[in-house]
Amino acid sequence: MTTQMSRQPREPCSLCCGIISYITNGLAEESAEIVINQPPWHTTTQEIRESSRDCILCETIWQAVFLPRLKEVTHDYPGAAALLVSLKFGSHRKANGVHWANVYTNLTAGREKFRIVRVDSIGISLQPQDVAKDKLRLVHLGDEPPTELRYATLSHCWGGKLPIFTSRATRKDFEKSIPEDSLPQTFRDAVQIARSLDIPYLWIDALCIVQDDIDEWQREAAKMQHIYSGSFLTIAACESKDSTEGCFTNNSSLSRPPIDCLLQSPREEHGIHHSRNADSSYRSPEEAYVISLGIPGWSSKVMVRVQPGTPWSTQRTQHLSTRGWVLQEQLLSNRIVHCMRSDVHWQCRHIYKTQAGQIIDNETLLEDGDSFFYSPSKRQDRTWCNWMEDYSTRNFSITGDRIPALTGIMDHYGTITGDSHLLGLWKKTFTRDLLWIRVGDIKGDPCANTPSWTWLSCYAPIEIDPFTLTDFDENPKEDHIVLLESEVIWSGPPMTSKIQSTRLVISGPLQMLRFRVDPKSKAKFNPPYLHLEGEDLDESDPTPWTCIGQFDAGEPFPGKYVEYLCLLVRTRKHSDQGRFKEAFLILDPVGDPSCQDNEDQPPTFRRIGIGCRRGAARTFISAKRGLIRLC
Known part of the structure; x- marks a missing residue:
């Protein structure tokens, strides 16, 4: 007993x-x-x-x-x-x-x-659902989003397959009526939230864009800046992995x-x-x-x-924030209600508040390194870098959506800064934006015809210009390249259609360097270090290398020293120690080498990687300035 x-x-x-x-x-x-x-x-x-x-x-x-x-x-x-x-x-x-x-x-x-x-x-061509009464239906409101319309938007993850969506075959029927019991749980929850707040219209991408009409899809995808910035409220189903789980997962x-x-x-x-x-x-x-x-x-x-973590970081780690399309929804919406299992969070341009009563004001939120909610005019000049570094980590069900999903963000940032974009880069900060480096595994293939000079050609997590000497980058820097020509030709609307061709001509210092990715560093560091042939290394130093770098799609000749043409992009000088950091692109010739000397056209290269060497002496001291085309 x-x-x-x-x-x-x-x-x-x-x-x-x-x-x-x-x-x-x-x-x-x-x-x-x-x-x-x-x-x-x-x-x-x-x-x-x-x-x-x-x-x-x-x-x-x-x-x-x-x-x-x-x-x-x-x-x-x-x-x-x-x-x-x-x-x-x-x-x-x-x-x-x-x-x-x-x-x-x-x-x-x-x-x-x-x-x-x-x-x-x-x-819009906005076609929200009328949720003011029990009857749901699609409503066509013309080609321009009405400025006084009070509507909500739904931010959600599609998952593998949508139970219901608008097609050319169902559009006419949906304009008459959409049976509410046919909606997946996430859509029904959003309808209920909108009704409870007396918001008469609701915009859901799967229902408000005809999914099998490519022309309409391209037109509507180009309007995302206006759709989400004009929304009275965005309802975010943060933890749902598909439309059947609801805004508040069980x-x-x-x-x-x-x-x-x-x-x-x-x-x-x-x-x-x-x-x-x-x-x-x-x-x-x-x-x-x-x-x-x-x-x-x-x-x-x-x-x-x-x-x-903070309430903000908790929301940022939910499943919805891993999806590529969602970044523009988070950036452009003026008010968001984040729906999660254990809590509901409110976010607007002035405050962040949880259902339990915790409050983060806008000044505190601005100090959060992960915060991207506020406009670039209120942030440091690395706003775009932070946004795109976040974007590069996100996932897409269709890899071809990586460029279209940037449309609204590009329009938003360009409107504020007055700058012109070049496939994820900007003309005013072109030199800095060229200095992107892969810091993760490649997830898939890029969109067709994406040029090598943009980080969009590399479907992997990236960082932009990480080669600073201090956290505030206050040391003198010298930019060496000049953008001479740039053009992107699309098959239809910019960003939402396919790229037909690109042309980018720049001038800058060029020099041959012979190196390899050091096998020892590859196992310990991300990105790894490059070993220049003939350079003596202090084996007692845990990091004896002087050059850090990464190949965009993997090392072409693993373990072997190879000579590459390198383009010097930016030099930083440490004002106290007199040391230099030289950031450069690693290039590979394109086409017939015998045609590279054609005086009528600059030689064509593609970017295959990036490096940055530090030291008391300059590496590119014997570089010769040249004119090249990057493709």
Whole structure:
């Protein structure tokens, strides 16, 4: 006969109690600032892990915040379990009786104080549907988007196959009526949201564009800037992977109560996971952890919510933000309601607010390195770079959509800056925009006839001009190339039709260099380093190379030293150390080599990669200026 011992309540440790008291007692009034001294907390990851055996809040923070990040760095930093922890409070608010605090957590490796990770953790031809009445139908409103029309737009992921869409065969029927029970759940949720807000019209791409009419598709795709910027509200189904899952995907765990310290299973002595019963409450590292706990001396329990990242970054990691078409919807919409399983977020041009009451004002959001919601006039000059680096990581069901899906963003940015675009590059910043480098695996083929000089020719994550000497790029730089001719000819509307031909003529310093991708660096660094033939390397230095680089589609002759023609694009000089950084393109001749000396036409090359060499002396000292055509 066995007797089951009653489990003792798992109270928070004294340090966590101090943190909770610091947040709650320091805010007597709404949005007041905490003025008392910050309390101490655990100073190493080892202390947090040991405390998590008895403290449910330490355990929750360990699972939600530290463990996922430590798994990423333990390969390079075997001592990550004993990293130093420093805690700093950011903004504090009390909203609707709920206390919120942003906690900035830095992990550093011993005496070097090398920061490994920073974590923010927190406690038309428009044809909308008429949704004003029960009857749904397509409405044609002419060729120009009406300025006074109040309509909503839906931002969603199509998935593999749409259950319903408008075709030439169904258009007439849909103009009479669309049976509501025929709509997938995401569409029905959007209709319900629009109705509840008394928004009379709803624009859904699958229904408002005739999908098998290529001419209409090209015309409508070119109007995305006006469609989303003119929308009263964009409804974003953030977590749905297709149109059947709804704006609020089903999650049975949401119906369970928060984790209670009286019910929590004890931690395994030699592992990092809980022993859980089938009905025990659980949150994955990607979701919020909500716990209910008692504080010694307090008459009532405290509910604490812990989630890695800020509300903004949480929304940005959802499935919808991995899709290519969605970036323009996020950038161009004036108001967005982000629908997620555990929360609903509101975003407009002035504020970001969660359903739970947490608020991020526009100034704070502008300081977020991941924020791209505000216009380029309010951001630094790397706005376009940030947008396109984000865009390059996104996925497309149809790879040929990568250029059309940029149309609205291009129009928006060009309107604000007054600049002219060249397939993802801009004339005013052409030199900088040429300096893109692949930093990830190639996902697929580019659109037909895409020239090699644009990053759109490389379906992979990229970075634009990452070769700065400081974070603020304040050191002197010299641009060496001159854009002489540029032309892109389309088969129909620009950006949404096929590229027929391009012409780009530039002049700049040209020099032959012989190098290879160093096999040792390829296994450790992204991008890898290039080894110039004959260059002595200091093997005692963990990074002995002086030249970093990458081939756009992989190294043509792996492991072999090959001579390439290189075009010097930009030189930066470190004002304090007198060192140089020379960024250059790696070129490959196109066509018959015997025709390259034709005086009537400049020789034609294609870009195959990029490099940047640093050193006390210039590498391109003997370069000769030449005229070339890039294709």
